[in-house]
Amino acid sequence: DAGVIQSPRHEVTEMGQEVTLRCKPISGHNSLFWYRQTMMRGLELLIYFNNNVPIDDSGMPEDRFSAKMPNASFSTLKIQPSEPRDSAVYFCASSDPGQGRHGGDTQYFGPGTRLTVL
Amino acid sequence: QKEVEQDPGPLSVPEGAIVSLNCTYSNSAFQYFMWYRQYSRKGPELLMYTYSSGNKEDGRFTAQVDKSSKYISLFIRDSQPSDSATYLCAMRPYSSASKIIFGSGTRLSIRP
Numbered sequence: 193d194a195g196v197i198q199s200p201r202h203e204v205t206e207m208g209q210e211v212t213l214r215c216k217p218i219s220g221h222n223s224l225f226w227y228r229q230t231m232m233r234g235l236e237l238l239i240y241f242n243n244n245v246p247i248d249d250s251g252m253p254e255d256r257f258s259a260k261m262p263n264a265s266f267s268t269l270k271i272q273p274s275e276p277r278d279s280a281v282y283f284c285a286s287s288d289p290g291q292g293r294h295g296g297d298t299q300y301f302g303p304g305t306r307l308t309v310l
Numbered sequence: 311q312k313e314v315e316q317d318p319g320p321l322s323v324p325e326g327a328i329v330s331l332n333c334t335y336s337n338s339a340f341q342y343f344m345w346y347r348q349y350s351r352k353g354p355e356l357l358m359y360t361y362s363s364g365n366k367e368d369g370r371f372t373a374q375v376d377k378s379s380k381y382i383s384l385f386i387r388d389s390q391p392s393d394s395a396t397y398l399c400a401m402r403p404y405s406s407a408s409k410i411i412f413g414s415g416t417r418l419s420i421r422p
Binding site for chain 1 (some may be wrong): 412
């Protein structure tokens with residue numbers, strides 16, 4: 193398996209522009225997570241889906257952020273309009289709660305998208 | 311106050327040394343404890359997993375949980391340069407529906 197796939201790997205944009213980050217989870221995994229990582233705040237959970245349904249979006253900073261999971265193999269995180277404080281590495285992770293005793297806690301992370309908003 | 315506190319480091323030790331990484335937490339409901347390792351420019355990967363209190367050993371790595379003190383540790387014996395990475399502790403309550411809370415990570419460097 194190729195693991196979790198994220199695109200783009202790097203994104204540089206200007207303040208006010210729309211940014212769309214993409215994620216393809218590991219095939220067969222039914223939980224998907226979006227995280228943001230910064231030096232100041234560490235790794236923060238933004239939202240997670242179970243069976244394509246958003247379960248907890250309490251970590252989404254504000255209305256400028258939205259996430260969708262139209263099917264089991266694809267998810268997007270959109271920021272509109274983007275601001276310089278959104279600059280961070282955004283990770284997507286997937287897990288299979290049915291896999292083993294702690295399958296649900298074994299989250300497989302993608303390589304991340306490094307976002308810079310100028 | 312954060313639910314999970316972790317010293318960010320950086321921590322630099324010579325090759326072969328024993329490394330101790332630690333986290334404290336405030337939520338007594340946490341039951342499952344994990345350590346993730348993150349290499350530079352990569353995503354985190356699960357390294358160790360423990361339930362409730364006690365020790366768990368896996369090769370050169372030992373995870374220790376002291377729930378009475380709300381303190382968890384990861385020990386690395388015979389440290390290698392390849393162990394240089396950021397180590398994040400993570401934990402969650404008993405319910406599998408609860409989200410995992412991550413520490414901010416400790417950056418570790420092993421000097422050859």
